[in-house]
Amino acid sequence: MISIETSTLSIEQQENLLIISLNRPEKRNACNDELILSLEKVFDQLTSGIKCVLIKGNGKHFSAGLDLSELKERDIVQGLHHSQMWHRVMDKIQFAACPVIAVLHGAVVGGGLEIAAACHIRVAEKSTFYALPEGQRGIFVGGGASVRLPKLIGIARMTDMMLTGRVYHAEEGERIGLAQYLVEEGQGLSHALELAKKIALNAGLTNYALTHVLPKIVDASHQEGLMLESLMAAMAQDAPEAKQRLKDFLEGKAKKVGE
Ligand code: 1HE
Secondary structure, three states, X not given: OOOOOOOOEEEEEEOOEEEEEEOOHHHOOOEOHHHHHHHHHHHHOOOOOOOEEEEEEOOOOOEOOEOHHHOOOOOHHHHHHHHHHHHHHHHHHHOOOOOEXXXXXXXXXXXXXXXXXHOOEEEEEXXXXXXXXXXXXXXXXXXXXXXXXXXXXXXXXXXXXXXXXXXXXXXXXXXXXXXXXXXXXXXXXXXXXXXXXXXXXXXXXXXXXXXXXXXXXXXXXXXXXXXXXXXXHHHHHHOHHHXXXXXXXXXXXXXXXXX
């Protein structure tokens, strides 16, 4: 059972799925340090009984990003440590013990987009809009966006978002790769839960390969990437769970593609 003492998050477990809600709706889920460190505590407590995590926002927005009221008077060293604290927590999301789905609506801006980008799947409701207002605030992204976002949308789009303050709305966001799913308003959580239930049925090693190994393959050189892929493929096919699944298919007991 996950337990944390904070009002900045609310946590609900539904069987083997965990739903984390960012819970500062009156501040549009602006991320103060308490919220980010609480996220870290939740991810530190994940056990093998949790097969997929969902992150959503309470109120009208997913998240307005960094709580700007805490930015005020940090010096360079404090700023460096603060950014690295975000990096540590975003890595705990990206390299969590199980896949993580972001359920998006309203503002997904600045640090809010950095949280969403650290998740493995993004489901966006039609009210979603994405921006990186750091450019307009005279600052720079600090929660990992410059590493993760160009992989989702390309360096040119991220540069444009920051230089011009461009806002992408839900439909465009899905088209350019900010979200993989676009759903009607109010349908984000139920859609994400359907996806999470499918993910929970996968072989654990396959989910691990996708969330922990694939990102390293993408960052590796061509030859190293291919070698990592071969090693992972060999490990995965040798697992008893894989052998059983292949046997089931060959005996006509497993679902066909698309069923
Ligand atoms: C905040 C924040 C915040 C709202 N920090 N307090 N992020 C931004 O630059 C986005 C700034 N926020 C906005 O543009 C808007 O608030 C929204 C478009 C997200 C939502 O608009 P709306 O009309 O629903 O809400 P609001 O009336 O603007 O805000 C409600 C309250 O939340 C208000 O406080 P109140 O005491 O006057 O009621 C706002 O001040 C407060 N609020 N957003 C602090 N961000 C790891 S580095 C990441 C760097 C960044 O993320 S920079 C981007 C910061």
